[in-house]
Amino acid sequence: MWDLVTAGKVALTLIVGLVSVVAGRALSCRRRRYRFSSADLSDADLEPASLRGSEDRLAQGLRIPTVSTSRDDPPPREQLLRYHQHLRDSFPTVFSSHAVTVEVVNELSLLLTVAGSEPQLSPYLLLSHMDVVPVVEEHWSWPPFDGLVQDGYIIGRGAIDVKQTTHAILESLERRLLAGDLPRRPLIVALGHDEEVSGREGAARIGHLLEQRGARPLFVLDEGITLMQGFFPGVRQPLAVVGVSEKGYLALEVTARGQAGHSSIPPVPTAVGRLARAVNRLHADPQPVLFGRGPEMELLRVMGPVASPPFRLVYANLWLFGAVLKRAFLKNPALRASVQTTTAVTVLKGGYKENVVPAHASAIINHRISPLQDRDDVMACDRNAISDPEMEFEVLHHSPASPISPYGEDDAPFGLLAGTVRQLYGDDVLTAPAVMVANTDTRHYLHLTDNVYRFNPIVLRPDQLGMFHGNDERISVENYHNCIRFYYRLMKNMESDAVVAQMP
Ligand SMILES: [Zn+2]
Incomplete structure (x- = not known):
């Protein structure tokens, strides 16, 4: 009894x-304190007032x-040159300033180098x-290339992917130069012309050129994840998610071989069966689920x-609810893709005649590799799963995942992005890291710095996700104005005394 x-x-x-530990941690959990x-x-x-007219300039760009x-088609040369001219007409001070060197790289990409008044920075x-x-x-619902400004939206292909950042960067620079506010720190702006088909003619050339020149930028900031609102249970305000x-x-072709024969007396086993x-x-x-080992933990913690x-x-x-969250991640395909190398069999080939058993059959497997794995890890898992020693593997295309850029409280460039977001959207809008599932031009600049970030400074809700590469692409005027303010503030912040002292 006792x-x-x-x-x-x-x-x-x-x-x-247990209850007091759980409650205590919930009460005492604090916001991340980034460096700035x-x-x-x-x-x-x-x-x-200085934002006036910016939406029309973007709308004209969308026209x-x-x-x-595709990679095999020539680039839309004439249209790209028209677009260059539109940028030159829209931002005359940027393109004529003695402080800015404008270079056309490989005929169609643009590289702008802004000399700082303190060039040693x-x-x-x-x-x-x-x-x-x-x-x-x-x-x-609207013509995609009419560049309409209607009911508070700027409508057209490229409104969020990603002419708005091209324009926003140049709008902020134009305002500064026009006001005689020369940037203190040098700044490089690279505008590729073929990102959507790999960037190998644009960004790759610029990345190479910058390397030859010995450029060592403090960080690279490209398009990427957005301020996400309504995506995370229990969080009302937007969360700025930066792709780190x-x-x-990895595209693999796996081929099975077997005996060919007539379908009336089929051999066993057949290549198709295997x-x-x-x-x-x-x-x-x-492939293994890697939940708990990547930036997703920091995102949840934030x-x-x-x-x-x-x-x-x-x-x-x-520490207590990890298993529950893992299950939630696995149920949602997008979240699942962020914590696992995905596997999709996309092409099947085998056979050529209805009454002949073919001697070989093959499948193309399309993997998107987690940054916590490499090609050999993924292929070893595939071989293990298939467990057929006679299956042949051929690598068709491969590019490794990019390294994970620093996102800790002491990492100055990440802290600067978080600080700029907070300035613009308020103290309740926090910044968190994540792995990007899509690719950007950053792959061509990885050799220049360890600090590579992918962020599109616009607020996006779940029902708007489909606009990326989809239909009715548009941006609210408010979102676009904030996009301009984000770059303006970022530039000014990079020149503030405290930031210069931390990142000379
Ligand atoms: Zn894009």
Whole structure:
């Protein structure tokens, strides 16, 4: 009897202890303190009047169909040159200033180097691209290349991917130069012309050129993830999600061989049968789930202090609720892709005649590689899953995942992005890292710095995600104005005394 009472007391103590630890952590979880506080950053902002007209300049840019169709097609040369001219006409001070060197790289990309008044300071590199993806015009509610400004939106292909950042960077620079406010620190702006079809003619050439010149930018900032609102349970305000890595790419062809023969007396096993078994096994035994080992943990942790009560308990106690969150990640295909190398069998080949058993059959497997794995890891998992030693593997295309850029509280460039977001959107809008599932031009600049970030400074809700490469692409005027303010503030912040002292 005494033992039962003791056991009950012990159990109760453990439960009370656990509850108080969980609640204590939820109450005490604090916001990340990045290197720069508001006091360190510049308080300069654009005059609202100076934003006037910016939406029309973007809209006119959207009227120029700079469409990249495929790697094998020539770039839309004439349209890209028209777009260059539009940028020159829209930002005359930038393109004529003695402080800015404008270079056309490989005929169609643009490289702008802004000389700082203190040229010994390290530069930083802002990227964007000028091409857009094709449209299926009949699925649009408005003509995709009319560049309409209507009901508070700027509408057209390229409005969020990503002519808005090309324009926003140049708008902020134009305002500064026009006001005689020469940047203190050198700045490089690279505008590629073929990002949507790999960037190998644009960004790759610029990346090479900058390397030859010995450029060592403090960081690279390109298009990427957005301020996401309504995506995270329990978090009402937008969360600025910065891509700190990009998944890699691996296309494999696996081939099964077998005996050919007439279909009336089929040999056993057939190549098709073996291939089908292999495909089945790949789906049944996918690549390992790497939840808990990448930036997703920091993203969850960041949300703790601003989440509503029940979620706050969860985000502040990842040690306890990790398994629950992992299950939630695995249920959502987009979240799942962020913590796992994905596997998609995209092409099947085998057979040529209805009554002949073919001697070989093959499948193309498309993997997007997690930054925590490399090609050999992924292929070893595939071989293991298929467990057929006679299956042949051939690598068709491969590019590794990019390294994970630093995102800790002490990492100055990440802290600067977080500080700039906070300045613009308020103290409740926090910044968190994530792995990007799509690719950007940053792959051509990885050799210049370890600090490579992918962020599109616009607020996006779940129902708007489909606009990327989809239909009815548009940006609200408010979002666009904030995009301009973001770059303006970022530039001014890079020149503030505290930032210069940390990152000379
Ligand atoms: Zn893009």
